[in-house]
Amino acid sequence: MRTQRPERFVIEGGVSLSGEIRPAGNKNAALPALAATLLTDERVVLHNVPRIRDVETMLALLDDLGVEIEWLGEHDLALTARSVRKCALDPTLGREIRASILLAGPLLARCGEVELPPPGGDVIGRRRVDTHFLSLHALGASVEANHLRYILKAPKGLWGSDIFQDEASVTATENAIMAAVTARGRTVLNNAASEPHVQDLCHLLNALGARIEGIGSNRLVIEGVERLHGGEYTIGPDNIEVGSFIGLAAATGSELLIRGAAPEQHRMTRLAFGRLGVSWDVRGEDIWVPGQQQLEVCNEADGSIPKIDDGPWPAFPADLVSIAVVLATQARGTILIHEKMYESRLYFVDKLIAMGARIIACDPHRVVVNGPARLHGEEMESPDIRAGMALVIAALCADGTSIIRNIRQIDRGYERLEERLQAVGARIWREPL
Structure with a gap:
């Protein structure tokens, strides 16, 4: 069990990742x-x-x-x-x-x-x-x-x-x-x-x-x-962790092989992330995300701003909305992200804005993201599990060093995150405050 003392992540961004990663149990x-x-x-x-x-x-x-x-x-x-x-x-x-x-x-x-x-x-x-x-x-x-x-x-x-x-x-x-x-x-x-x-x-x-x-x-x-x-x-693999790793690979331009990913659970995630230009291949029970993808928002046929929104299964999972927001900051174009289920989940975008993201908060449920944005390192606090993971991805995309506090929240949902990310080349460390 982790100690109860406050800890933080120190993350150096701008490094391409590669290798294999396996999701924990759901x-x-x-x-x-x-x-x-x-x-x-x-x-x-x-x-x-x-x-x-x-x-x-x-x-x-x-x-x-x-x-x-x-x-x-x-x-x-x-x-x-x-x-x-x-x-x-x-x-x-x-x-x-x-x-x-x-x-x-x-x-x-x-x-x-x-x-x-x-x-x-x-x-x-x-x-x-x-x-x-x-x-x-x-x-x-x-x-x-x-x-x-x-x-x-x-x-x-x-x-x-x-x-x-x-x-x-x-x-x-x-x-x-x-x-x-x-x-x-x-x-x-x-x-x-x-x-x-x-x-x-x-x-x-x-x-x-x-x-x-x-x-x-x-x-x-x-x-x-x-x-x-x-x-x-x-217990089966964590589909939210798999979606997080897909977002991580695409946002950082990295090539990752996600082992034991249960690809059949990610058909709607493929459609949603596909609106940002993300693609991946299914290899049996694994998912391979190619490196250096050119992320670009796919406009609607009528020319309107495309949208990613969440809903009950089999719709796009609410727990991946935060990941989609960060991913959108790295894609060329404009997209609306609508969090229908939880009115406070998108409050973390102020931290992305401080890092250089171009995001307009329309109301507690909707944000418009204009990308791509060159992010820079910041010191910030994780408000919840999923926003915490999204901030880790943003920090790995950013130039310079970021510090994320309150990582106890991230530990609630992601097992030994820094160790598994280090294994694929991420420069991330856990330190006591």
Whole structure:
């Protein structure tokens, strides 16, 4: 585990990278998978678990609940929830990560009640929890909520239901799935999120004895079973990390081979980045990004300014919007980038403007980027995980030296980032403040 002392990245830009890089396990698949181990009292072994801060925090929460945790290797983990000694989350740990709310469904199913604080995580805009509670209430839980804590109870157990979610929320979908797999009867979950990490959770639960159909669609049918058993599961590659590395290679004019990239998950990213002139080749399960690409915005057929926007799967992922903004600063032409989901995610562009980027902030959701811009090194602070990675890419594009503080945020989602980037030639170092 990383130390708690403040650290920073020192980055010397203007260096072309080359070589091979492999994505870590999917952060957004690992966190619900860890939560799901509460649903059985038998041993569950997870492979390809990323060693990142958010995983460390989730493991600390599970340890506090009484789960036995054993690292079998660098990325292999065994968890046994033989008994759960309490149903209330540690409030300090719970407020550290957004994913703490993923423990609501499993604890409700296992213990019949759960008490948790409002979740933490990135400050990228208003992030509702109502959809979680509406779905869990539909399964039979009572909900008491205020600004200090949430208390959910189902003393008579959970019952299958026909649920239509008011939004295709990823974590609300995952909570509903985990609560429903051992509920009595059938649950039909409509307007369900279908991202790769939601599919990973469903496949894991089925491996443990659950009965989930419709995986990958927006309608899941879940037949409740009496109990789940133990098992093994391998978490897939992090699609956001793959997209980040594609953006890194293209923005710096570097040739990179991204191993084990699951290319089928990046068809919309190919279209979105393609509007900036980015191309890559698929080689089996790998993605090869050629060096020295001439990035240029592809105008619309009617001559209007093209746009990149995000949305629920299979649309362009919201977590890659920050990467797209930096990439656009290196492409010739003008493009509108519309972040539909989170109204504070684009606030980091003031740091890019300070580096020399030509960006017009239209409103909290939209920016217009005019490129290419010659960036220069700056001292700045990482506001969240994805903006932090975007700033690392910008610093590697820039002339001179950049310093990025608050890299604890980056560590929440990217494993040993500086070491892996050093391996492909980046001049980046971690230093104590």
